[in-house]
Amino acid sequence: MTLSLMFEIAMLISSVCGVLVAAWLLWRARKQGDLQALAGFAIMMAIWCFGHVVLFQGYERIGIYIILANPLMPTFFLHFAIRFVNSGPVHDIMLDRLLRVIPWFYLTSFAVVLQSWWMEAGDAISTSDTRSFFIFTEAGTWNLAYTVLIGMLAHGVLLFGWYCHSGNKKRSILAMFGVGAWGLLLATSFVFPSFGISWFPYPMLLLPTYLLLLVYAVVRYQILSVNAFANRALLWLAMTLVILCLIAVISVVSGRLGLQALANVPSWQLWLYSLLMLLVSALIYQPLNRIISRLIYPGTQLNEAVLETWSSQLKEAQSWSHLINIGERLLAKQIRQSIQIRLDIDGEQSSHNSSLQSDARLAIQVYKVASDWRFALLGWDDASPGMRLTAEVFGSLFSTSCGLLEHSLALAKAERKRLDQQHLVELGSLSAAMAHELRNPLNIIAMAAYDTPAETRQHIQTQLQRADRLVSDMLVYSGGLTLHRSKVSLGALIRTVLSQAQLEGIHYQLSIDDDIELEADSQRLQQVFINLIDNAVAFLRNQADAKLFIEARVEQGAQSNLNKVVIQVHNNGPSIDEPLQGEVLFQPFVTKRAGGSGLGLAIVRRIIDAHGGEIHHRQHSDWPVTFELILPQQAPLGTDSHDTK
Template sequence: MLLRITMGVSLLETLLLVGVLLAWADRVAGGRVLAAFLAAFGLWVVGNELPNWWGPSSETLALHLLATAPLTSAVFFHFCVVFCRAPLDRRWIGAGYALGAVAVVASQVLLPARFLDHPDIGRLAVAQPAAIIPSASWVILGTAGVAVLIHALMRRRREEGGPARAQVAAVTASCLWGLICIGGYAIALLDWPIYPFPLLALPLYPLMLVYGILRYGVFVANAWAGRALVWTLLLAVGVAIVGLMPLLLPFESRWLNGLAVAAGCLALNGPVRRFVQRLIYPGGEVSAQDIAAWRVELARSDSFDTLSATASQLLTARVGVPTRVWIDDTDIDTDTDTDASSRTRATPSPGPSTRLSSAAESENAASAARVPSPSWQTFESAPPPHPAQEQQPELRLHRHHGLWTSTWTGWEAAPPGPRQAAELFASALIDAARDVAQAQAAAIRERERQVQARLAELGALAATVAHDIRNPLNIIGMAVAMAPADTRQEVGTQVARIAHLASDLLDYAKPWKLQPGRFDLTALARTLARREPGVRLSPAWPDTLWVERLDPRRLEQALVNLIENARGASAEGCVIDIDIDASHVHLHVCDNGSGVPQDLRDRLFEPFASRSSGGTGLGLAIVARVAQAHQGRVALTDRAPWRTCFSLELPR
C-alpha cells in the first residue's frame, strides 16, 4: 500500500509540475521540452502501476505505455542540449529522436516485457530477450544527456561559474537521484531479500529536477519550496511526538496527544522556518564584514554604469537569484526652474546591467548629492503577480528632490532572509551612488570653471581685437570712397565679413543670461520660413506650440545659424522638422547637401572647426552654446531621406 501511495503521489506532482513549467516556460531554457519529458515520465509511472491499480486486464495497455521509454530518453537528451546550450548541431537532436522513434515502434510491435507477481511491488514488468533494442536505445540516449550535463558543468567551472553552473549541477544531481530511485526496481528484478526502499524516494525526483532549475530564476518557486519543507518538518515533528507519547505517559489520551502535538509545532514553528530559510537561502544574515566588503567593491566604481553592473553582480551572488540593478541619476524636481534644472530624458545604456542615466548634469547636482541618504524604503506591497507574469527581481535607485530612494519589483515572494540582506545592500549602494554623484558633479563644476575661464580670456581678447579692427575698417571704407564701383563693392563685402566675424566672436565669448518667455514656437518657425529663402516646414508641425522655458531670441539665433549652414551646403535649401514628447522638443534642420566629412564629425561644434563659404566658423559653436544654456543638446543625426540633419533637443 505504501508503494502504491508513493507512485500515485509521484504521478500527481509530476502533472502539477508540468503545469508550472508551462507557466514559467519563458524563464527556463528548454522549459517546454522539460515539461514534455515530465509528461513522458508520468506515462512511465502509469505504465508501471496500471496493473496494480486496475488489475490484469490493463496489462496490455500498460506495456504499450512502457514501450514509449526510448522516446522519453530522446526528449531528455533534447532538453539537456537546449538547457546547457551545448555546441551540438541540431542533427544530433534529430538523430536522437529518430533512434527513439525506431525503438518505440519496435517495442510497440514486439511488446518485449510481461508482468509477474512480486511480494513487495505487486505486478512487476519484467523484460524479455527482445527488449535489447529499446533498452539499448534509452540507455544510449540517457547516457548522452548526462554526458552533456557533465560537460556543461565542467565547462562552467572553468569559464562561467555562478547560478548557471549551480543550475546544471542541480539537474545533474536530480538525474543521479532518479537513477538511485529506479534502482528499487533492480532490487526487485534481482530478487534480493530486501524491500525496494529506493522507490519510496521517487516523488523527490521531479521536485529536485524542477526546483533545481527554478530556484535561481523565480522567487515564488523558493517560497513554495520553503512552505512545503516547513510543513513537512512540522508534520514529522507531530509524528515523532505522537510516537514518543506512549513512552512518556503511563496511559493513552488523544486529547493529551493532540495538545502535545499542537504545543510542539507552535514552539518549533519559528526555529523550523528560520532553518528552512537558511537552507534555501544560505547567507541571509549580513555581518559588518559583509557590509564593509560591499562598500569596498562599490567604491571602486567611477560611473553609474560600472556601479550598476557591480551592484547587480554582488546582489545576485548574495541572494542566489539573478537580480538587475537600475540607477536613475536624473533628479526629479518639479519645483526648480529651467536654469537650475538638470533634467533630461532617461535612456537605458547597454551592458549586462542596464542603468537609467541622464544625458546632462548641472552645477546644482553637487548640492543635491550632498543631501544625506534617506532611510531604507520598504519592499513594494503589491499583491504577488501571476507566476507567468512575475518579473525578474530588480532594484531601482533614483533621486527625488536630491534624495536617493530605492524601489523594488519582482521581490513580492522573497522570504525575510534575502529581503534583509537586500535592504542592507541597498543602503550601501545608496551611499556609493551618492559618492559617484558627488564625484561627477565635482568634475562637471571643474570643467565648467575651466570653460568659463577660457571664455573670459577669449572675451577680453575678442573685445580688444574687435576694437582694434573696427577703426582700421572704417578707415579702409573711407579710403575707397572714390574708387570704382566694383572695387567699392568688393571692399565693402570683405569689410562686412570681418565685422561679422568680430561680432560673432564677441557674442560667443561674452557671458550669457537667458531671458525665457512664453511664445508660440510654431509661429517663430513660420516667420523664419517666410524670411529665409529656401526654408520650408515639414507637415509634422502643429498649428500652435506654446513653450515657456526657452529664450526666443537665442533660439531664433540658433535656428538661423543652422539654416545658413544648410543653405551653404545645398542649393535646394532645407526643411525644419519637429518631434515632440512629454518633456522635450526636437527640432531638425535637414538638407540634401554633400554631407559632413568624417574627419569633422567629432569636432563639429568646436569654434573654427568648420568654415563654410562666407561663414565665420562660429555658427555651430554658438548653436551648441545655446543648447547647453537651455539644458539641451545639439547633434548631427541620421534622418532619412536627408543626407545631413542637425537635431536640436530642448526642454518643453
C-alpha cells in the first residue's frame, strides 16, 4: 500500500466521519444552537477532506476550490464557541455582541473564499510520495492568515469560558483545548509543502481522530449515552491494535518456524483479513449476545430501555408505601407473575396491601444493614434462571432507590422541622401580642357582666373562659419550654389530675404501680395528662357506660440505665376518623372537639418531645381510642433543665 493511497483513505475516512458526526449532532441537538454550529463545523471539515480526495482523483481545479473554502471551518467553530460559553450561568455582554455580528463573520469568510478563488490562491504539486498535493500560492496568504486568526479568536472565547465557568463546562473546555492541540499538530503538516518543506504529511493520516475527539470532548457531559459508545469504541480500537501487533509478530517469526506459505503472505493482507474479521465480530456480537442470553436465561428481556423505565418510575416514589407499590407493579409486569416486596424500615416490616399479594409466592425482602440497603429473594428456588436474573437486577435497583428515598425523606423532614421552628417563633410573637391586647378587654367584659341576669352572666363567663383558655394554650404552645426535672411518682401525679377533673358519670380505672417513678418536670407532665383526660372527658360526657382506663409499665431499654415508661390512656368514646390518625392528629388547630382550641394534643406533643419521649395514637383491640406515651425513666446526662423553642 503506497503512502498516496494511505493518505487518500485517511481523507476519505475523515470525510465520512464528518458527515456521520454532523448528522448525529443535528439529530441530538434539536434546538441547541451550540451543537448545531458544531455540526456545521463537522460538515465543513468533511467537505475540506473530500477536497483532497477529489484532488487525488485528478480533478485538481474542483479539489483546490473545495480546499480554499477552509475559512468557513473556524467560522463555524467560532459560532459554536460563542454559544457554548455564553450559556448556563455565564451570560457576557461582549459575547452577546459577538453573537449578533456572527453573520458578518460568515459573510467575510465567504468573501475571503471568493477572493481566493478569483486570485488563484491555491495550486497542486506532484511529489515522489503523492500523486497531487495542495499548496498555497502567494495570493493564498490572506486565506491562511484569516483562517488562523478566526481559529485564534474561537480559542480565545473558549479560554474566557474556562475562566468564567466551573464544573463540567470547565472540564469540557479544558478537554477541547487538549483536542485543539492535537488538531494543530495534525494540521501543521498540511502547510509544509506551501513553504517549500518536502516532507510527507504523516500526521494528517490521523485526522479522523481529531473530529471524533473534539465532539466527544464537547458532548460527554451533556449527552451521557455518548460515553457508553466511546467505551465500546476504545475497546474495539484496543483490540485492533493488539491484532495489528500480533500480525506483525506472526509475519516475522512464521518463516523461522517453517511456515513459509504464511510468511509469503503480504502483511497488509493479513492486517486486512484480521480487521475484516474484527469488523464482522463487532457486527454480530450484539445479536449473538442476545441469542445466547435467551438460551442461558430463557424468559428474560432485560435491556437498557427496561432499566431506564424502572429507574425513572422508582424515582417518582414519594413514600415507602408508594415505592413498594411501584416496585411490585413493575416487576409483576416484567415476569408476568404476582410479586410481593417486603421492606424493613427501622425494624418494622412494611408491604403494599394489594389484591395480588394474597396469592404471591415470590417475594423480595429489602432490609438495611448499617447504612447499606440489601435484598434477599424469597421463594425463587423453583423460578427459571431468567426470572431469577430479572429479580436480582431489580432487587439491586430497588435497594438503590430505597437509599435515595430515605435521603429524600430525611431532607424533607429537616425542612419541615425548620419551617415548624420558624412558625413557632412567629406564633410566639403573635401570641404574646394577642395575650396583651385581649386579656384587658376580656377583664372589662367580665366586670361589665357582673350585674347581668344569672343565666346571661353564666353564658358570658363560659365564653370568656373559652377565650382565656385559647390564649393560654397559644402561649404554652408557642413559648419556650424550660424543664425542671425531679423525681415524679407517676401514679400520684395522675390521681391528682383525675381528682380535679370533672368525671361525673365516667368510670375510670388505673393500673399503675406505686413504685413507678421518672425524672420529669412535674408541672409540664401534669399539663400533658390534663389535656389528654380533658380531651377524653369532652367526648365521653353524656355517653352511656363511659370508661377511662390508664395503665403504665416499665420496659427495659437498650441500656440498663435508660429504661422506658410506657403509658397508655384508653377510653371507649367515638373512634378517631382515619384522615386524622397519625401525625396529622398532633398538628396545631386540628380538632373535632366542640369548643376546643385545636392545640391540646400539639402542646402534649411538644412537652413529650422536650422530655425525649414519644406519643402515638394506637389501634387497640379493646378500646376505640388509645394514646400511648413513651418516656425515658431517667433523663439523659446534661438534660436536667433546658429550654426548647
